[in-house]
Amino acid sequence: MIKGIGIDITEIKRVQAAVNKHAQFIPKVLTPAEQAQLENLSGQRYWEYISSRFSLKESFSKAMGTGIGTQVGFQDISFINNDLGRPEVFQSIFSGRAHASVSHTDQLVMTEVILEEGSDGNS
Numbered sequence: 001m002i003k004g005i006g007i008d009i010t011e012i013k014r015v016q017a018a019v020n021k022h023a024q025f026i027p028k029v030l031t032p033a034e035q036a037q038l039e040n041l042s043g044q045r046y047w048e049y050i051s052s053r054f055s056l057k058e059s060f061s062k063a064m065g066t067g068i069g070t071q072v073g074f075q076d077i078s079f080i081n082n083d084l085g086r087p088e089v090f091q092s093i094f095s096g097r098a099h100a101s102v103s104h105t106d107q108l109v110m111t112e113v114i115l116e117e118g119s120d121g122n123s
């Protein structure tokens with residue numbers, strides 16, 4: 001059963017500006033596991049990865065129905081790309097399964113998160 005869906009569009013340039021202005025942006029938004037994956041990236045892929053993690057967490061918070069805040073924080077969820085590049089969700093604030101998808105252009109990142117519970121989920 002679907003508990004919620006969330007989508008988000010993020011401008012890569014805005015994320016670049018935030019990272020360049022605020023040294024704490026990356027450790028605030030990316031978990032240690034995501035920061036470790038980021039270390040292997042450079043150029044446009046580096047900025048896409050940061051932007052997509054930010055956007056995925058916005059999408060997750062919308063699927064939860066809370067927004068980012070006290071109930072869902074950036075450090076509560078990790079989106080780690082598997083060997084094929086698919087983002088896999090690691091989180092403990094929702095008891096079911098979370099599914100994620102990402103798409104980019106040069107300037108934009110779009111993400112979607114679907115939360116599933118019940119017979120096919122884990123709750």
Ligand SMILES: CC(C)(COP(=O)(O)OP(=O)(O)OC[C@H]1O[C@@H](n2cnc3c(N)ncnc32)[C@H](O)[C@@H]1OP(=O)(O)O)[C@@H](O)C(=O)NCCC(=O)NCCS
Binds near residue numbers: 059
């Ligand atoms: C809910 C949230 C994720 C929306 O993000 P946003 O970037 O402000 O706006 P978006 O254009 O992506 O999304 C707006 C839409 O989100 C939806 N939305 C708003 N609150 C929502 C909620 N609690 N649950 C699900 N969807 C929600 C609405 O459909 C809204 O569109 P509308 O105003 O036309 O009705 C936002 O409130 C939030 O939590 N942002 C956190 C940002 C942040 O922490 N920034 C700091 C960076 S370090």
